Amino acid sequence: MKILRGEKTKVIATLGPASSTPKIISEMILAGVDGFRLNFSHGDFKIFADYVKIIREQANRLKRNIAILGDLQGPKIRVGKIKSGAVQLKPDKVITIYDEEILGDENGFSTSYKNFSKEIEIGERILIDDGLLKLKAISKGKNSIKCKVIEGGLLKERKGVNIPDSILKTSALTEQDKKWIDFSIHNNLDFIALSFVRNEKDIFELKNYLKQKKASIPIIAKIELKQGVKNFESILKVADAIMVARGDLGVELGPEEVPPLQKFIIKRCIETRKLVITATQLLDSMINNPIPTRAEASDVANVVLDGTDAVLLTAETSIGKNPVRVIQTISRLIRRAEQIEFSHNVNYDYIETDEAHIQSIALASYQIAKDLKVKAIVPITYSGFTAIVLAKYFPTEPIIAVTNSLNIQKILKFYRGVESILLKDISDFEKVIELTINFFKTKKIIKKNDLLLFVGSLKTKQKSISNLIKVVSV
16 A cells, blocks of 8 residues: 555556556556546547456456546537648638538638537637637638637647637537446446536536436546636535646636646635545656656645645656656655645535534544554545545545445545555444454554554444544554
8 A cells, every 4th residue: 555655645647558558557556556547538439448457457466446537528629620630820810710510721620519600709719729829709700700810830630629718508418428428337437527517517417417327426527617617616516526627727717827726626625525636737748758847846746735635647648658657756756745744724614414523523533643643544434435534634644444335445546645445344343443453464554552543433334424433552
């Protein structure tokens, strides 16, 4: 368990052509990966089915608990086909964007969104390829819109298009997304990330689709649109987790807005006990280079100090030259950053459904563990909630949860400072303590006279109830 060597922030790696073999995947797991992201924007069902099979085979072989996240493309707008694949756009040139598909050139192009011209207003910005190209709408036709090139450059087909000044009327789920959700259900993926979340209705749309399919998968809301930032609090209430998707967020709002937003989002997730993942360009230079820049090293450290549960690597591991080295590097950066003493100035939200007073039990456990310098905090949990609440107090001691659910074990995998073990029956508190201590001895996690703090329940059949703290000397 890597949390025992002082590495609590979790690492998620995106799979791709550079990291799809059993050898690379197993080496990434050994280097410190806690889970893998499947980016459904790139690849087909067979490719990702093969990825899932390899991940599970290697995780079982290495006896590691590895979670899998499926990332939906969502209603992403992309540049249509371009003659020769790319064309140069010069500043001040007027070009036309068409609703109907055409083969684009220096005079105009189409996009993947058929109502594009109808939902853009005169004067609004159109940003292409992560903001490298900038257009401004100047006039509208029946099924097209004329734009002036403000920032020119190379226009490439399939590049993303952002329209930060507009609120699109598209559904949160495309028909292709629904096929990928079905794939996620069939392959028992552990999380689904919903892209371009605008408001809580988008989350409910996905929840309702899962309900129709009689499935339950935690939903990660990706905050990457201006509307998503505006409606963040309502999204936070209904999503299971939040992803700070810094790529599109920086395009929509400007790069200067990303750091304060990142800090705010992470803080609110801590206060509401929600899982928070920080993504995009953490070690971007390592796509080609063997070491990160100093700025990237500082960025990773700051994310860790902000209190993120997990960091998500994208192109660094999917198409980079050395994905295993990327994992080794970010693991070192995390370990070093977590040695820095840092207190989080947060005001925890009251848990409205906390009939068992888990918030108070968790705070008391945190304080006792600190005072007694215990070896580990061991919540015995059906739902995982006790472990989650404990984790958001950032105890120095590792949290090693005991649960009877493989699904809960996978969900807990992305929470900072939390590992877990699986027992078939956790109804007998004293028996679980005995089995856990024996397991810890076998794995050389504890030695004689070490203290363990167990958090459990006297009402053993009632889920999410924790009302007992017991300190045990080995």
